Amino acid sequence: MHKIKTIEEAMGHIKDGMTLMIGGFLGTGTPETFIDALIERGVKDLTVIGNDTGFPDKGIGRLIVNKQVKKAIVSHIGTNPETGRQMNAGEIEVVLVPQGTLAEQVRAGGAGLGGILTPTGLGTIVEEGKQKVVVQGKTYLVEEPIRADVALLKGAKVDKKGNIYYNYAARNFNPLMAMAADLVIVEAETLVETGEIHPNEVMTPGIFVDMIVEGGK
Amino acid sequence: MHKIKTIEEAMGHIKDGMTLMIGGFLGTGTPETFIDALIERGVKDLTVIGNDTGFPDKGIGRLIVNKQVKKAIVSHIGTNPETGRQMNAGEIEVVLVPQGTLAEQVRAGGAGLGGILTPTGLGTIVEEGKQKVVVQGKTYLVEEPIRADVALLKGAKVDKKGNIYYNYAARNFNPLMAMAADLVIVEAETLVETGEIHPNEVMTPGIFVDMIVEGGK
Amino acid sequence: MDNIREIIAKRVAKELKDGDVVNLGIGLPTLVANYIPEGVDIILQSENGFVGMGPAPEAGKEEKDLVNAGGLNVTLMPGAAFFDSATSFAIIRGGHVAATVLGALQVDQKGNLANWMIPGKLVPGMGGAMDLVSGAKKVIVAMEHTAKGKAKILKECTLPLTAVAEVDLIITEMGVMAVKPEGLVLLEINPAYTVEDIKAATEAELIIADPLKDMTV
Amino acid sequence: MDNIREIIAKRVAKELKDGDVVNLGIGLPTLVANYIPEGVDIILQSENGFVGMGPAPEAGKEEKDLVNAGGLNVTLMPGAAFFDSATSFAIIRGGHVAATVLGALQVDQKGNLANWMIPGKLVPGMGGAMDLVSGAKKVIVAMEHTAKGKAKILKECTLPLTAVAEVDLIITEMGVMAVKPEGLVLLEINPAYTVEDIKAATEAELIIADPLKDMTV
Numbered sequence: 001m002h003k004i005k006t007i008e009e010a011m012g013h014i015k016d017g018m019t020l021m022i023g024g025f026l027g028t029g030t031p032e033t034f035i036d037a038l039i040e041r042g043v044k045d046l047t048v049i050g051n052d053t054g055f056p057d058k059g060i061g062r063l064i065v066n067k068q069v070k071k072a073i074v075s076h077i078g079t080n081p082e083t084g085r086q087m088n089a090g091e092i093e094v095v096l097v098p099q100g101t102l103a104e105q106v107r108a109g110g111a112g113l114g115g116i117l118t119p120t121g122l123g124t125i126v127e128e129g130k131q132k133v134v135v136q137g138k139t140y141l142v143e144e145p146i147r148a149d150v151a152l153l154k155g156a157k158v159d160k161k162g163n164i165y166y167n168y169a170a171r172n173f174n175p176l177m178a179m180a181a182d183l184v185i186v187e188a189e190t191l192v193e194t195g196e197i198h199p200n201e202v203m204t205p206g207i208f209v210d211m212i213v214e215g216g217k
Numbered sequence: 218m219h220k221i222k223t224i225e226e227a228m229g230h231i232k233d234g235m236t237l238m239i240g241g242f243l244g245t246g247t248p249e250t251f252i253d254a255l256i257e258r259g260v261k262d263l264t265v266i267g268n269d270t271g272f273p274d275k276g277i278g279r280l281i282v283n284k285q286v287k288k289a290i291v292s293h294i295g296t297n298p299e300t301g302r303q304m305n306a307g308e309i310e311v312v313l314v315p316q317g318t319l320a321e322q323v324r325a326g327g328a329g330l331g332g333i334l335t336p337t338g339l340g341t342i343v344e345e346g347k348q349k350v351v352v353q354g355k356t357y358l359v360e361e362p363i364r365a366d367v368a369l370l371k372g373a374k375v376d377k378k379g380n381i382y383y384n385y386a387a388r389n390f391n392p393l394m395a396m397a398a399d400l401v402i403v404e405a406e407t408l409v410e411t412g413e414i415h416p417n418e419v420m421t422p423g424i425f426v427d428m429i430v431e432g433g434k
Numbered sequence: 435m436d437n438i439r440e441i442i443a444k445r446v447a448k449e450l451k452d453g454d455v456v457n458l459g460i461g462l463p464t465l466v467a468n469y470i471p472e473g474v475d476i477i478l479q480s481e482n483g484f485v486g487m488g489p490a491p492e493a494g495k496e497e498k499d500l501v502n503a504g505g506l507n508v509t510l511m512p513g514a515a516f517f518d519s520a521t522s523f524a525i526i527r528g529g530h531v532a533a534t535v536l537g538a539l540q541v542d543q544k545g546n547l548a549n550w551m552i553p554g555k556l557v558p559g560m561g562g563a564m565d566l567v568s569g570a571k572k573v574i575v576a577m578e579h580t581a582k583g584k585a586k587i588l589k590e591c592t593l594p595l596t597a598v599a600e601v602d603l604i605i606t607e608m609g610v611m612a613v614k615p616e617g618l619v620l621l622e623i624n625p626a627y628t629v630e631d632i633k634a635a636t637e638a639e640l641i642i643a644d645p646l647k648d649m650t651v
Numbered sequence: 652m653d654n655i656r657e658i659i660a661k662r663v664a665k666e667l668k669d670g671d672v673v674n675l676g677i678g679l680p681t682l683v684a685n686y687i688p689e690g691v692d693i694i695l696q697s698e699n700g701f702v703g704m705g706p707a708p709e710a711g712k713e714e715k716d717l718v719n720a721g722g723l724n725v726t727l728m729p730g731a732a733f734f735d736s737a738t739s740f741a742i743i744r745g746g747h748v749a750a751t752v753l754g755a756l757q758v759d760q761k762g763n764l765a766n767w768m769i770p771g772k773l774v775p776g777m778g779g780a781m782d783l784v785s786g787a788k789k790v791i792v793a794m795e796h797t798a799k800g801k802a803k804i805l806k807e808c809t810l811p812l813t814a815v816a817e818v819d820l821i822i823t824e825m826g827v828m829a830v831k832p833e834g835l836v837l838l839e840i841n842p843a844y845t846v847e848d849i850k851a852a853t854e855a856e857l858i859i860a861d862p863l864k865d866m867t868v
Contacts (some may be wrong), residue, residue: 025482025519026505051519052561055505078558079505087557096557099481100523100565104330107520111737112744112786113321114350114357117331120527122567123598126560133331133350135361140331144352156499160729167417168499168516169482175518179745194730200384201418202732205519205702207672207694207747240700242736243722268736269778272722295775296722304774313774316698317740317782324737328520329527329569337744337785340815343777370444373716378513385716385733386699392735396528411513416486419515420735424455424485424530 003162005211010185011037013211014150019047021148021177022104024077026052027059029156031169031187033215034216039066047071047081049106049148051099051173053083066090067133073146075099098126101143103176108145110179110208115144151181158188159195162209171203178208185211220379222428227402228254228261231367236264238323238365238394243269243296244276246387248371248404250432252276256283264288266365267318268390270300281309291362292316315343318360320393325362326394327425331363368398373422375405376412379426380419388420395425402428438578441624444469444537444577444651446605450476457481457526457566459536460504466535477511479531481562481635483522484512484564487518503562527569528563534570536563537577538593543638545613546600548593549573567597579606585637586613587618608632609649617641622649655795655824658841661686661868662822663752663788667693673812674743674783676753677721680793683752694728696748698779699809703731731755743779743788751787753780754794757808760855761819762830764792765810777813784814796823802854804828806836825849826866834858839866 011034014020024030038046039062046069046195054061058138063069065193072091077083086092097105104116121127133144153174155164164186166174178184186204191196191214225433228251229371231237241247247267256279263286270291271278278297280286288310303309314322321333334357348359370391372381381403383391395401403421408431410419436643443465448458450470458464459510467489478487481503488509491497496507516524524530540548546568550560567573578585587604604611609632610622619641620632625648633640660682667673667687674696675681684706687693695704698720705726708714713724734742737779742748757765761765764784797803804821810828821828826849827839836858837849842865 025503028482028499028501028505043443054561074559076559076561078561084557094557097558098557098564099519099562100569103519104328104522107741108333110745110747111321111741112336112746114336114352114355116325116333117359118527119329119331120565120597122568124564124595131350132565133348133359134330135348135359137314138331140366142350142352143333159730163730163732165417166516168497169480169484169501170499171516172519172522174485176520176624179741179747199701199703199727199731200382200733202734204740205732205734206730207696207702207732207742220675242720243718245699245716245718245722268726269776291776293776293778295778301774311774314849315777315781316736316779317744317786320740322522325708327528327530328524329529335744337814339785341781341812342782376513380515383733384700385534385714386697387716388733389700389736389739393737396524396530416484416510416514417516419517422485422515422517422525423513424479424515424525 003122003179003212005213006158007037007213009032010211010213013041013183014038015143016043017045018149019049021110021151021181022048022050022060023153023172023174023177024050024059025169025172027054029166029174030054030059031152032170033187034152035062035081038063038068042108044068045070047157049073049146051075053077053080055079055167072177073097075102105143105146106176106180109147110176113145115142117141118143146180148181150183150185151177153178153184153186155186157190157192159192159197161194162186162206163197163198163210164204164209165201166203175204178204181206184209185213188212188214218299220426220429222376222430224250224254224430225384227428227430228258230293230400231260233260233372234262235366236266238368238398239265239277240370240391240394241267241276242386242389244271246371246389246391247271247276247382248369250367250383250404251281253260255258255285256353257279260392261285262287266290266363268292270294270297272296280334292315292319318420320390322360322363323390323393323397326364327393330362332359335360349390364398367400367402368394370401372405374407374409374414375403375429376423378411379403379413379423381421381426382414382418383420392421395421403429405431407427439465441607441651442576442605445649446574447471447611449574449603450474450533453644454532455479455485455530456530457534457570461537463535463537472494479525483519484514484516485509497530499567516527523565526565529569529571531570533572533574534566535574535576536566536585538575539592540586540588541575541601541604542588543618545599546591547596547601548591549596551594553594563596567600572602573600575601575604580635585635588637608635614619619643620646622647622648656682658824658868659793661820662827662866663791664688666791667691667750671749672696672702672747674748674751674787678754680752680754696742698739698743700736701731701733703728740782743782746786746788748787750789750791751783752791752793753783755792755803757803757805757810758792758818758821759805759808760835762816763808764813764818765808766813768811770811780813784817789819792818792821794823795796797852798823802852805854806856810868825852836860837863839864841866
C-alpha cells in the first residue's frame with residue numbers, strides 16, 4: 001500500500017461536479033497546495049463542504065473567487081464578500097449550517113450513524129424541513145449525515161502509512177472529514193517515517209487516508 | 218482552582234444509590250485505586266456504567282463481587298461469571314448495550330445531543346421499546362444520551378489543571394465519560410506539572426476534570 | 435464610542451467567576467478578556483478548537499496555526515488543550531461552557547436573540563453562535579444599547595432568530611437587564627442615564643428592579 | 652480438533668486482501684492472523700481502541716495497557732494508532748473495516764447471525780459484535796460446521812439475533828458458503844467430505860455452485 005503520490009496523480013482524481021470536503025477554519029488547516037492545484041486544473045461545478053469560505057485570497061475562498069464552486073455547505077461566509085455577492089446574484093447556492101451541527105453531520109457520515117439529535121437551531125429557520133424527535137421530554141432536530149466524494153486535508157506531520165498529527169488550531173474539521181469521504185487525500189507539511197508519530201499521539205489513523213502528497217505550506 | 222485531592226476527599230463524594238461511569242475495558246484503564254476505596258467505604262446500591270464488568274478480581278467486577286452494584290449498564294459480562302450468577306438470581310439488574318452504541322450514548326450525554334441514530338441492533342431484541350427514525354430511506358434506532366453523577370477515570374499522565382494523557386488501550390471509554398458526569402475524578406498514574414503534556418497531545422482537556430487523585434497503579 | 439465599549443466590557447467581566455470556561459464572541463466581547471478582575475482565573479474557549487486562549491502575541495512572535503475563531507493570532511495560557519471541531523462543540527453544546535458573551539442585532543424580552551442575518555441584506559451565517567447560545571450555561575448579550583438611535587432591545591425580534599429564549603443577561607452602556615419568567619428586568623443602571631432615558635431607548639417592556647442598583651465598572 | 656480450527660483459519664486468511672483493515676473476533680478467528688499469505692499486509696483493528704495490532708509478545712516483554720479486546724497482551728505493528736471507544740466504533744460502524752471474522756452459535760440462509768446469548772442459559776452480552784456485523788463491509792462467520800453433531804447453519808435462527816441479513820460468507824471445516832439473493836450457496840467443498848456429508852450436517856437449504864470448487868488451504 002504505497003500512499004505517497006505526486007500532486008498531479010492525487011488531484012487527477014478530482015472531476016467536475018464532485019463533492020469535496022476541505023479541512024480548515026478561515027484557512028488555518030486548509031491544504032492550500034491542493035487549492036492551488038484545483039485552480040490550475042480548473043475543475044468546476046464543485047460542491048464544497050467546509051467550516052467557512054475563508055477569505056478571497058485564503059482557504060476555500062479562492063475556489064469561490066475563481067468561480068469553481070456551484071454549492072457551498074458551510075457555517076459562515078462573512079469573511080469572504082465574494083461568496084455573498086455570488087449568492088445574491090444567484091451564481092452559487094449556499095447552505096448555512098450551525099458549526100457544531102456541521103461537525104456532527106460530517107462525523108456521523110464517517111461513523112455510520114444515521115444522524116444526530118441536536119437542540120441547536122430549534123425555533124429558527126434552521127429547523128425548516130427537518131424531522132423532530134422527542135427524547136426524555138425534550139424536542140430535538142434530526143440532523144442527517146454528510147459524506148463527500150473526496151476529502152482534502154492538511155497535516156503538520158504525516159507518516160508513510162498516512163497517520164496524521166495536526167498542529168494547534170489547524171486540526172478543526174480535518175479529523176472528521178478524514179472519515180467521511182470515499183477518497184481521502186492529505187497534504188503533508190512534513191512527511192515523516194512510519195513510527196515517528198507515537199501511536200498514542202496519532203490524531204487521524206492512517207487507515208482513513210488513501211493518498212499523501214508531500215509539500216504543504 | 219485547586220483540583221488535587223486526597224483519595225478520602227474525592228471518594229467522600231460518592232454516596233449510596235449514585236450512578237457511576239467507570240473507565241476501562243476489561244480492567245485496562247480502570248482506576249483500580251478508586252475501586253479499592255469504594256470497596257473499603259462500602260457504598261452500595263450503585264448503578265455502574267462501563268464497557269464490561271471486568272473479571273472477578275479486576276476492574277468493575279470487584280464491585281459486583283462485593284455486592285455494591287444494583288444495576289450495571291455494560292456491553293458484556295462474559296468474563297465475570299459472578300455478574301451472570303447475580304443476574305440469574307435476581308440480585309442485580311443488567312442492561313446489555315452494543316459497545317459502539319454505549320460509546321455514542323455516553324458521548325451524546327456529554328455533548329448535549331439528544332442521542333444518535335444507529336443501524337446497530339435493528340431487527341434484534343436491542344430495538345425493543347426504542348423509537349425509530351427513517352433517514353435517507355434507511356431505518357435507524359434512536360439511542361438516547363446517558364449521563365452519570367460521577368465519572369471515575371484513570372490517566373497515565375495528568376497535569377495539575379486536569380489535562381489527561383492516556384496510554385495505549387487504557388484510553389477506551391475514559392475520554393467520553395470525562396464529558397458526561399456531574400463530577401469527574403481522575404486517578405493519575407503520574408501527576409505532572411501543567412505544560413508537561415503538549416497542548417496538541419492532551420486527550421481529555423482539564424476543563425472536564427473536577428478532582429485529581431495522585432497514585433494510580 | 436471606545437468609552438462605551440470599555441464600559442460594557444468591564445461590566446461583563448464582573449459576571450465571570452474563577453474557574454469559568456468562557457467563550458467570547460468576535461468584536462466587543464473579545465475586549466472582556468482585558469478586564470478580568472485580579473485573582474479571577476477564567477479559561478477562554480475558542481470554538482475553532484482549543485481552551486486556554488491567551489492574549490494577542492507581541493509583533494513578530496506570532497505562531498502559525500495559533501489563531502482564534504476570528505483568524506487572529508493569539509497566545510496560549512498554561513494548561514491549554516487542542517481538539518477537533520466535534521469536540522469543540524461537544525464542549526459548547528454539552529454545557530461545559532459557563533458563559534458565552536456575544537453581540538446581537540436584536541434581543542427581546544423573552545430572551546430571543548437575532549444576530550446572524552438580515553434577510554436580503556446581510557447573510558454572514560451563524561457560525562458557532564446557534565450552538566453557543568443553545569449550549570452555554572449563561573448567555574450574556576454585550577452590545578451598545580441602540581443602533582444609530584434605533585432600539586435593539588425589543589418586545590419581539592423581527593429578524594431571523596439565532597435561538598429561542600436562551601439569553602440570560604443583556605449588558606449595554608446604559609445598564610444590566612436580566613431575562614426572567616416575569617419579563618425583562620432592569621437590574622442596574624449606569625448613573626449617567628435616567629430610567630426614562632433607558633425606557634426611551636428600549637422597545638421591550640422593562641420591569642425596574644427595586645432596589646435598582648448602580649452599574650459600577 | 653486443532654486441525655479443524657487450523658483448516659478454517661487458513662481458509663479465512665485467503666479472503667483477506669493487501670491493505671485490508673480486519674477485525675478478528677476472540678477464539679478461532681484470532682488464529683487467522685497466523686496464516687496471512689506472504690506479501691499480504693493486513694491491518695488488524697482491535698475494538699478496545701487501536702489499529703496495527705501485532706502478535707502476542709515474548710514472555711517477559713508484555714507492555715502494560717497494550718492488550719487486545721480479550722484482555723491479552725499483544726504487540727504493535729509499525730504505524731499503529733490508538734483512539735477512544737467512540738472512534739473505534741466509528742471505524743467499525745462507518746464501514747472502514749473491510750472484513751470482520753467472528754464465530755456463531757447459529758447462522759441462517761438469509762445471513763442472519765446469532766452469537767451473543769442463549770436465553771435462560773448463557774448471556775455473555777453482545778460486546779462489539781452487533782456493531783461489527785452491522786458495519787463491516789464483509790462479514791465472515793468462521794466456525795466448526797456443527798456443535799456436538801447439531802446443525803448450526805439453519806433455515807432460520809432460533810436464538811436472539813446479533814444482526815439481520817449481514818453475513819456474507821460462512822467458512823467451516825467442510826466448506827465455504829456465501830449468502831446470496833437466491834439463497835445459501837456452497838462455493839467450495841473440503842475434499843475430505845462429500846456434498847451429501849455437508850447437506851446432512853446443514854439444516855439450511857444449500858444451493859450447490861456449478862462448478863463446485865475444492866476448498867484449498
